[in-house]
Amino acid sequence: MGGSVLSAKRKTDSDADAFLHALKHERKEEIEAVRAIIRAADQKLVERIKWNAPSYGYDDDRITFRLHPKNVVHLVFHRGAKKRTDSFTFEDETGLLDWLAGDRAVVKFDDMQDVRGKKTKLAKLVARWMKATN
8 A cells, every 4th residue: 555645645644744733823723723624625635735835636736825924824726836828717606715816816814713604615615626626
């Protein structure tokens, strides 16, 4: 089982665990709560550290935390690191996304109450985004 997806996922999960354990951030509790929502929304997601933050995807990153500045928590929904020229449309039925570009958007979390209030919509958004971008 050494090269399986499952063992790779466990390795990246432990890397993310270590990263988050060492993280000094004013909104660490919110980060951990959002992380739990993402991981529960799609059990097949691979979690890894990219751009100095937890990032999620299957083969390529699609959802990434933005942890700076230290007093905010943003979750970036994207289609990978490189700008793509193909057409892309996504209907945000949740109303959570703040579009930065045609294929990139952010969800902002102000505090723990905000995280709790967005939990159900965020889980649906994660599942739909992963389906639409893979």
